[in-house]
Amino acid sequence: MRHYDLIVLGAGSGNMLLTEELGHFRTAIVEPDLFGGTCLNRGCIPSKMFVLAADAAEDARAAKRLGVHASIAPVDWKTVRDRVFSRIDPLHGSAVDYRRKNSIDVYTEEAYFIAPKVVQVGDERITADTFVVAVGSRPAVPHIPGLDSVPYHTSDTIMRIDELPTSMIVLGGGFIAAEFGHVFGAFGTDVTIVQRGPRLLMTEDKQVSARFTELASRRHRVLLGARATSVQPRGGSVAVTVRGRHGEQILEADLLLVCTGRRPNTDRLQALTGGLELDEHGHIATDNAYRTSVPGVWALEDAANHFQLKHMANAETRLVRHNILHPEDVRTLTNKVAPHAVFTSPQIASVGLTEQHARRHGIDYRVGVRAYADTAYGWALEDTTSFVKILGDPAERAILGAHIIGPQAATLIQPLIQAMTMGLTADQVGRDVLYIHPALTEVVEQALLAL
Numbered sequence: 001m002r003h004y005d006l007i008v009l010g011a012g013s014g015n016m017l018l019t020e021e022l023g024h025f026r027t028a029i030v031e032p033d034l035f036g037g038t039c040l041n042r043g044c045i046p047s048k049m050f051v052l053a054a055d056a057a058e059d060a061r062a063a064k065r066l067g068v069h070a071s072i073a074p075v076d077w078k079t080v081r082d083r084v085f086s087r088i089d090p091l092h093g094s095a096v097d098y099r100r101k102n103s104i105d106v107y108t109e110e111a112y113f114i115a116p117k118v119v120q121v122g123d124e125r126i127t128a129d130t131f132v133v134a135v136g137s138r139p140a141v142p143h144i145p146g147l148d149s150v151p152y153h154t155s156d157t158i159m160r161i162d163e164l165p166t167s168m169i170v171l172g173g174g175f176i177a178a179e180f181g182h183v184f185g186a187f188g189t190d191v192t193i194v195q196r197g198p199r200l201l202m203t204e205d206k207q208v209s210a211r212f213t214e215l216a217s218r219r220h221r222v223l224l225g226a227r228a229t230s231v232q233p234r235g236g237s238v239a240v241t242v243r244g245r246h247g248e249q250i251l252e253a254d255l256l257l258v259c260t261g262r263r264p265n266t267d268r269l270q271a272l273t274g275g276l277e278l279d280e281h282g283h284i285a286t287d288n289a290y291r292t293s294v295p296g297v298w299a300l301e302d303a304a305n306h307f308q309l310k311h312m313a314n315a316e317t318r319l320v321r322h323n324i325l326h327p328e329d330v331r332t333l334t335n336k337v338a339p340h341a342v343f344t345s346p347q348i349a350s351v352g353l354t355e356q357h358a359r360r361h362g363i364d365y366r367v368g369v370r371a372y373a374d375t376a377y378g379w380a381l382e383d384t385t386s387f388v389k390i391l392g393d394p395a396e397r398a399i400l401g402a403h404i405i406g407p408q409a410a411t412l413i414q415p416l417i418q419a420m421t422m423g424l425t426a427d428q429v430g431r432d433v434l435y436i437h438p439a440l441t442e443v444v445e446q447a448l449l450a451l
Ligand SMILES: Cc1cc2nc3c(=O)[nH]c(=O)nc-3n(C[C@H](O)[C@H](O)[C@H](O)COP(=O)(O)OP(=O)(O)OC[C@H]3O[C@@H](n4cnc5c(N)ncnc54)[C@H](O)[C@@H]3O)c2cc1C
Pocket: 009, 010, 011, 012, 013, 014, 030, 031, 032, 033, 034, 035, 036, 037, 038, 039, 040, 042, 043, 044, 045, 047, 048, 109, 110, 111, 112, 134, 135, 136, 137, 155, 176, 265, 268, 269, 300, 301, 302, 303, 307, 308, 309, 310, 311, 312, 313, 343
C-alpha cells in the first residue's frame, strides 16, 4: 500500500490547493474525469462564455431602440460552442502534465474509502497522513416516471449538444434554469420553464425574485407551482406531463433540460466507510476550519457545504492549505457574507440578509430601494425594471444585505460586499465616498442614501 504525506481527492478546487508551498509534501491527486472540475469544464466558465454570446445577441436586438440597426442571422450554435470548448478542453491535458512534472502522482480512476484514511483507486490502495476531500457534486435528477426513457440533458451535457433545439422544456427554476433559459432564449429556442415553487429564483430576496419571474415570463413560458408527473418519448421529441395550478397539461419539446439542484459525490466516495460524518443532505460535516470528523482529513466546497459557489471554494481552498501548513495557527472562515450572482438577463446579485429572512427571524431592519432610472445612466438606458435594494440596521447603520436586479448587477454589488466585510456603515459608504458620474454605480450611492 503506497503512503503519501497528502492525498487530494478531486481536481476541481482540489487542484488549486497544490501550490509550491506544499512542494515538500509527497503528494497524490485523484481525478477520474477532467482536471478543473465543474467550474472549468461544465460550470461557471463555459456557461458564462455562452452567456456572453447570448448577451451579444440580446444587445444587438435591443440596439434598434438606440437607432443602431443590427440584424441577427440565426445564431451559429456550433461556432459559439466550439469557441468555448476549443479554449477549455486543452487545459485538462496541460494540468495533468504540469502536476506530473512536479512529481505529483496523478490517479485517473474514481477513489472510494475502504477504511478511514485508506482509499481504493482502481487496483491500488493508497493512504496518507493528510487527505483533502474535494469531490464536488453532480446534478440531482428527480425520480419522474419515464424520465429514463428519454435522452434528457443536465448542465453536464447541455453545453456540448450538436444542434440548437427549436424548443426546450426546463425543469427547475433556480440558478441554472435562469442562466440557460437566458442563453437558449437569446439564441432563438422556444423555452418553457416548469418550476415547482411559486416564483423563479426562490432563494433571492422576494422583491427580486418576483421581478425576475415577471421579466422571465415575458421571454419564456413559465409554469409556476407545477410538477412534472411523467415523461415520454414522442417521435423525435419529449412529452412532459405537468400538473399544477391550471390542472394537467402535456408539454412537448425537442429537448428536456433537468436542473433541479445538485447532490454531493460523497456516496460514490463511500465517505461513511471513511469514517466521515455527513449531514442530512450527504455533505461532509466540517467545523469552520474545514476539519472533518476524522483527524487529518479536510473537506471543502460542494462536497462539504451548501454554498456551491466557486468564490467560496477558492476561499476555502486557501484556508485549508494554510491550516495544513500551519497546524499551530489553524484559522476559520469568518467571512459569512457569501455573495453570489446569477448571470441571466437581467443580471442578479445578492449579499447578506434578504427581507424575508430578516422578517422571519425578527431582525430589525430598514430598506433603501432605488430604481436604475433614478440615476443619470439608468435614465439614459431608459431602464424601467432594474433596482438596487439595501437592508440596513436602523440603530448601528450597518449594511445587512443588498440585492440588485439589472445590467451589471454582479459588478455593482462589489462595493457593498467590501463595506459589509469591512464593517463600514451605510453612511460611510454612501456619504463619504465619491461615485463616478454618470456611471451606474450612482444607483448604489442613491440606495445607500435612501436607507
Ligand atoms: C452550470 C453551472 C454553472 C455554475 N456557475 C457558477 C458561477 O457562475 N459562479 C460560481 O461561483 N459558481 C458557479 N457554479 C458552481 C461551481 O462550479 C461549484 O461550486 C464549484 O465548481 C465546486 O467546486 P468543487 O471543487 O467543490 O467541485 P468540482 O469542481 O466539481 O470538483 C470535484 C472533482 O472531484 C472529482 N471526483 C468526484 N468523485 C470523485 C472520487 N470519488 N474520487 C476522486 N475524484 C472525484 C470530480 O470528477 C470533479 O472533477 C456553477 C455550477 C454549475 C453546474
